[in-house]
Amino acid sequence: MDFRVRAATKEDCKDISRMIMELAVYEKMPDQVEISHKELERDGFCQNPFFECLVAEVPEEQKSKEGFTVVGYALYFYTYSTWRGRAVYLEDLYVMPAFRGKGIGKGLLCKVAEVGRKKECVRLQLSVLDWNTPSRDFYAAKGAQDLTASEGWHFIRFDGQNLDKLANEAPKD
Amino acid sequence: MRLREEERVGKRVCFVQTPPSWRRALSAPSLQLPPAFRVTEPCGSKLRGRVPSSRSKPSRPISSSPSGYPSADMDFSIRAANVEDCKDIARMIRELAEYEKVAEHVRVTQRDLEQDGFSKNPFFHGIVAEVPEQHRTKEGHTKIGYALYFYSYSSWTGRAIYMEDLYVMPEFRGTGIGKALMSKVAQLGLAAGCNQLNFTVLDWNKSSLDFYLSQGCFDVTDKMGYHCMRCEGEALEHLAQP
Numbered sequence A: 001m002d003f004r005v006r007a008a009t010k011e012d013c014k015d016i017s018r019m020i021m022e023l024a025v026y027e028k029m030p031d032q033v034e035i036s037h038k039e040l041e042r043d044g045f046c047q048n049p050f051f052e053c054l055v056a057e058v059p060e061e062q063k064s065k066e067g068f069t070v071v072g073y074a075l076y077f078y079t080y081s082t083w084r085g086r087a088v089y090l091e092d093l094y095v096m097p098a099f100r101g102k103g104i105g106k107g108l109l110c111k112v113a114e115v116g117r118k119k120e121c122v123r124l125q126l127s128v129l130d131w132n133t134p135s136r137d138f139y140a141a142k143g144a145q146d147l148t149a150s151e152g153w154h155f156i157r158f159d160g161q162n163l164d165k166l167a168n169e170a171p172k173d
Numbered sequence B: 001m002r003l004r005e006e007e008r009v010g011k012r013v014c015f016v017q018t019p020p021s022w023r024r025a026l027s028a029p030s031l032q033l034p035p036a037f038r039v040t041e042p043c044g045s046k047l048r049g050r051v052p053s054s055r056s057k058p059s060r061p062i063s064s065s066p067s068g069y070p071s072a073d074m075d076f077s078i079r080a081a082n083v084e085d086c087k088d089i090a091r092m093i094r095e096l097a098e099y100e101k102v103a104e105h106v107r108v109t110q111r112d113l114e115q116d117g118f119s120k121n122p123f124f125h126g127i128v129a130e131v132p133e134q135h136r137t138k139e140g141h142t143k144i145g146y147a148l149y150f151y152s153y154s155s156w157t158g159r160a161i162y163m164e165d166l167y168v169m170p171e172f173r174g175t176g177i178g179k180a181l182m183s184k185v186a187q188l189g190l191a192a193g194c195n196q197l198n199f200t201v202l203d204w205n206k207s208s209l210d211f212y213l214s215q216g217c218f219d220v221t222d223k224m225g226y227h228c229m230r231c232e233g234e235a236l237e238h239l240a241q242p
Helices: A010-026 A037-044 A104-118 A133-141 A147-151 A160-168 B019-026 B083-099 B110-117 B177-191 B206-214 B220-224 B233-239
Strands: A004-007 A052-057 A070-081 A085-095 A123-129 A153-159 B077-080 B125-130 B143-154 B158-168 B196-202 B226-232
Touching (some): A010 A037, A010 A085, A070 B143, A085 B110, A085 B143, A123 A133, A123 B233, A147 A153, A147 B226, A153 B206, A153 B220, A153 B226, A160 B177, A160 B196, B083 B125, B083 B143, B083 B158, B143 B177, B196 B206, B220 B226, B226 B233
Parallel strands (some): A085 A123, B158 B196
Antiparallel strands (some): A123 B226, B077 B125, B143 B158
């Protein structure tokens, strides 16, 4: 299958938003999606964007049965390790089911790694659900280490009222 | 409070708002950001209790108030880090690593911090906790804690903030400085339109985990099943081949 990986544009945000929902459905958490293409347009294409995104596109003649030619995406941002330096975090990697098994996912992942290398990033990090065996196998095959399994790392989060409460306890200016 | 990052060591976590990140958030419409700040201990009042002087070791530990907030006879202030702070931040990063006997894991230098944190598109932002001269350490340091953070993104909920480091020098712990740093970061994250504050902690680091849970966070790995994955070294090189 022909495909190309390119940087996303603002106009791609509707397709990206569509695929974000498809990914959430796959991860069995569709009710967790709160943002739309509008937030993606605002936050990814402003002066200091919160993220960058790549899309995978197929030619017209290979479009999906719904008529989509943008069939995959990778959304990422830059992070920092005070011990190792610059890193890149892959927030989302998704390929529509009908287009899997053709190297598109790998193409997207490798492009993110290449982009990170140009910025002198020394790590690529991401998270994957424990039950998502196909994805875990995919990443393990590419040399990713599972730091939760091997070292016991856990993601911790403050949100909602708990985040508000924490912020309210900050020293006054 | 701190967590380490490397194998068998805790992960540091912190966050805070600095002018560059305010400018970043300002680039999005309809967001109001806080002015530059300098903060003192809540209500500007002195903390009760005794603080170790810079010239002697404490004869008794600093006690905490029942609220868990500062109860030491010390002022401290928290402010945005600037490029001149990189020397102290690098020092504290090393202190942490040396204490944990993993100093060899630290590759980042003062110069890296200056370049990566204070350029046009910084990779991180920081805040530092400072004490007045009369409370300086025996080595003469007044910058005695820091928090380091960066903005991240959730494709489900939008803007988020990630706390990479949170550290307070041992002799200043138990006075609420760590909590103050963390809270300040939360505040700055909210001001920038973030609705999540994320970090990582090792599952065996029970005291840190208990502290964070007591502050109202939740364990995403336990609750939702997400595992942290990393690609580096040769594996990353291979992946990055065009």
